[in-house]
Amino acid sequence: MKRSLYWVTKDLRINDNTALNIASKSDLLICVFVVDKKWFEPNHYQSKSLGGNRWHFLQSCLSDFNERLLTFGQQLYIVYGDTFSTLGNLCEKYRITDVITTHLPGTYENNIITQFSDSFPQVTVNKVEQFTLFTNTLLPFELQQLPVSYSKFRKIMTDVAIPKLAPTVQNLPSQFKSMPSPTIFRPQWLPPILYKKVKQGFNFDGGENDGLKHLNQYFSSNLPTTYKEVRNNLDGWDNSSKLSPWLGYGCISPRQVMNAIVGFEDKQGKNSSTECLFLEILWREYFQWLHFKVGKKMYQFKGLSEHLPLTTFYPERFNKWCTGNTPYPLVNACMNELRKTGYLSNRGRQIVASCLVNELSVDWRYGAAWFEEQLIDYDAAVNWGNWQYIAGVGADPRGGRHFNIQKQTALYDPNGNYQSKWLDKTDQASQPLDSVDASDWPVPMIKHND
Ligand SMILES: Cc1cc2nc3c(=O)[nH]c(=O)nc-3n(C[C@H](O)[C@H](O)[C@H](O)COP(=O)(O)OP(=O)(O)OC[C@H]3O[C@@H](n4cnc5c(N)ncnc54)[C@H](O)[C@@H]3O)c2cc1C
Incomplete structure (x- = not known):
């Protein structure tokens, strides 16, 4: 008897879904999506893996997929917690024989699968290539x-x-008996729902x-x-x-x-x-x-190259870049659009990435991690791969990319329309990049009279 668990990840669709086709050949089936607590915790680049804009988009993807599964007599179990232990507990509880999932390149998903296969050698894991x-x-x-x-x-x-x-599934197997009914339980660590439709910029509906x-x-x-x-x-x-x-x-x-x-x-x-x-x-x-x-070289400082870049981490500069407070109005406008909507054009992404690396001399991985938190279209391979290109540590023989911000402004925003759309009235572009200049050292001690 084939008792399957379909670990749903980045395959939230019914059509052209080979994993779901394979799952449909089981005798009993549970479809699970795990919202992992770690996604909402800051990583070592001070960003989270999942920010508010993408979380909002993901929730509509999940509810759309669940509605579609319901038409087949199935449903999507959304579990909040730790991915590995959730999958392990479900496998034990329902005596799962087969786990089916989409094969993704990210090290996070692959580490979980390796850990899982080591702990549950009796379970067949089918990684379906369809991303x-x-x-x-x-x-x-x-x-x-x-x-x-x-x-x-x-x-x-x-x-x-x-x-x-892939052919579209016609039928899906029954669910296991004694499945818990879906709850509206929201753990405390989930961010509050603060999402507002943006007045300007694009609103993407997930699903x-x-x-x-x-x-x-x-x-x-x-x-x-x-x-x-x-x-x-x-x-x-x-x-x-x-x-x-x-x-x-x-x-x-x-x-x-x-x-x-x-x-x-x-x-x-x-x-x-x-x-x-x-x-x-x-x-x-x-x-x-x-x-x-x-594999993990995608995330290393020297990337695929043989040399370490000549950049480092300047907390103040990084913070100004994230919040759209650099001395470059075009960069600020782009960073504001990204933060407010979760989307930025390809040209905008190239300009701000080049600015972080070349003008601000900040370690490219902080920028890639900020994009990971902010982008609604975040894709591990595409994001970190593009950042490597700009930082000159990718597989590309041409070296890095340095975009001249003045030229880019003249070419792509000659009348300033884009900037006036996204710049705050209090834009900090006239402020210097660093509040303390290297020549100011040593900084005089401030005496406190308390
Ligand atoms: C620093 C940086 C980070 C990026 N991070 C991401 C990311 O996390 N997720 C992501 O999907 N794209 C990323 N891109 C690529 C690109 O900016 C977006 O795919 C594109 O802007 C999305 O808009 P679109 O669908 O209208 O693209 P279109 O221009 O219509 O392109 C169609 C599709 O082609 C692919 N594509 C387009 N440009 C690229 C590219 N440069 N590299 C690889 N694939 C591409 C995407 O799947 C895109 O949806 C990044 C680019 C840069 C420079």
């Missing part, structure tokens, strides 16, 4: 032979056929329903034909696909996106914009496989 577009066996090289640069990867991969979608709706709208419009010309703009819903938050939680899959691009090209014809969009999805793919290959 990526291709599976390992479809790659035309061994993972250890992954090309060292994206441009080489892209040349090889553009000729590989896009995989077809497969909205993700598919957006995917269909985008590819039923003409927008993909002009993507290349407008994708670098700092503002505007239509300037890029805005698919990333739904891809991040697996509400839609990269296979669905690539099939939509190919379908669009079949109907409307290929052009440099549709090709460019295709290549962006391949970028995402490249970073996933790179992360699978290099």
Whole structure:
């Protein structure tokens, strides 16, 4: 008798979900999502893994997925606590024979699976490759032979056929008897629900329903034909696909996106914009496989390079960067948009990342960790991989990227519209970066008369 636990992670969808297809072949099934307490605690870069904007987005993804499971007589058990012990307790309680989950490149998920397999050797763990577009066996090289640069990867991969979608499940097995009824219990460590819809900026609604709706709208419009010309703009819903938050939680899959691009090209014809969009999805793919290959090197100060960067940690500078109080108005505007909405254009991300590393000389990992907390589309491989590129410690032979902020402002915000939208009235741009200048040392002692 196959008694399965489907550990749901970044695969919050019914369609094109191979893991759910495998789970559907079980005799009894429990679908579990663990909201881990650690996500809300500060890490050693002073940020949390999950901030308010993404937590809000995730909750709508979870409730959408649960509603869909209910139509199959199943439901999503959302458990708050420690992931490893939650999975272990459920396996013991329901005498689970099989655990099914999506194979993710992140070290957090993989450590849990390793720990789990060591503690429960009798349970079969099935890690399903579907966060990526291709599976390992479809790659035309061994993972250890992954090309060292994206441009080489892209040349090889553009000729590989896009995989077809997995069939949609028709039925799901029954739940176990004596399942606890879902509660509205919220542990104290969960952040209070403070979320307000932002008046300006984009509001993304989580879940497969909205993700598919957006995917269909985008590819039923003409927008993909002009993507290349407008994708670098700092503002505007239509300037890029805005698919990333739904891809991040697996509400839609990269296979669905690539099939939509190919379908669009079949109907409307290929052009440099549709090709460019295709290549962006391949970028995402490249970073996933790179992360699978290099593991924790993705998070190391020297990254994949052989040298340590010449940056360090300046708490005041970092804090000013996070809160949009640097001497650079464009950077402040971008950081305000990111903090308030959880989204920032690709160009905006490049500018602020370059500023942190090059102008503020701060260790890039603090910036990557801040992005991890803030972004609603956070993706471990894509985020840390892009930060490595900017910091010059990635797999890229060209070294780091230094964006000239003045030039970027002239190019992408010549009339200051973006800045006036996002800058606070009390913008600190005229203030110096450091409140204490190196030449001020030694700082005179302040006498307290108490
Ligand atoms: C420092 C930095 C950190 C980033 N962190 C993340 C992150 O955590 N999560 C994330 O999804 N993207 C990240 N990106 C990549 C990119 O900025 C976003 O994917 C993009 O802005 C999302 O908007 P979109 O869906 O409209 O993108 P589009 O321009 O419409 O692109 C379509 C899709 O292609 C992929 N893509 C686009 N640009 C890149 C890129 N540079 N690298 C890899 N894949 C890409 C994404 O899946 C995106 O949804 C980061 C970029 C930088 C410079």
